[in-house]
Amino acid sequence: MGKSEQLPDGWSAAPRETLRAANAGPIAAYDPSSTPGYSGDKETGTAALAARGELLADLQEMLFANGRSGDHRSVLLVIQGMDTAGKGGIVRHVGGLCDPQGLRIKGFGPPTKEELAHDFLWRIHRELPPAGRIGIFDRSHYEDVLPVRVHNLVPESVWSQRYDAINQFEREVADAGTTIVKVALVVSKEEQKQRLSDRLDDPNKHWKYNPSDVDERGHWDDYLEAYQAIFDRTDTPHAPWYVLGADRKWFSRLAVCELLIDALDGLDLGWPKATFDVEKEKARVAAL
DSSP, X not given: OOOOOSXXXXXXXXXXXXXXXXXXXXXXGOOTTOOTTBOOOHHHHHHHHXXXXXXXHHHHHHHHHHHHTTOOOEEEEEEEESTTSSHHHHHHXXXXXSOGGGEEEEEOOSOOHHHHTSOTTHXXXXXXXOTTOEEEXXXXXXXXXXXXXXXXXSOHHHHTTHHHHHHHHHHHHHHTTEEEEEEEEEOOHHHHHHHHHHHHHOGGGGGGOOTHHHHHGGGHHHHHHHHHHHHHHHOBTTBOEEEEEOSSHHHHHHHHHHHHHHHHHTTOOOOOOOSSOHHHHHHHHHTO
């Protein structure tokens, strides 16, 4: 295998380039309805996700097979975004394209008492994907420089040092063989309001509604400032940030699929060679 130079249909530039945080401009001015680098519409984007999902599944199976054969490498997808940005949808609609046995999915909520008794990265270490797996974090260690910062849950002298700690942590994770892909889903205030209203109008979605989500809207600009600091401080070659508009769910899902394909393709995977005499086993099976 190996990184392909051919662009996926509908893309004018490689998603790993056009979606990179460094190319997105100030987050406060970002258009959440935009589809950078992609010229298709919802219909073509949805069809593309189904087609590209087959390639993603094949690459994930190859990663899993190599992990079973002693390869230590893995992939970690970190998903961050404000409430209703579609983090769960990415897990379902993109992660759902893969074989569950090759996935390790973890959602991070407020830390437990046990977790608070340790360094903020302790609970993250415990959930890193093992060899041959794709790990998906729905929220992550970045919560400790997002709501923690916005709500002053710890002094600035504490959270301000976490960016360097995160960079060191991610460097160590990457050096150990995990390819890191970090995506920030950016939803507009108008779209978020509509999605919150939709949850209230549908009894089947009441479980997804949290009254505190409305309170958090009052800190919108503070969150944008916190996200900008994250991009400025932790967008690195070994753990890049990608910014995806979340108002068009079909686009953010397609974009994440492409970023995962690119990450897996970059591992230059091949199918593990047999550890047995193939011709001998063929003869044994034929004699059954």
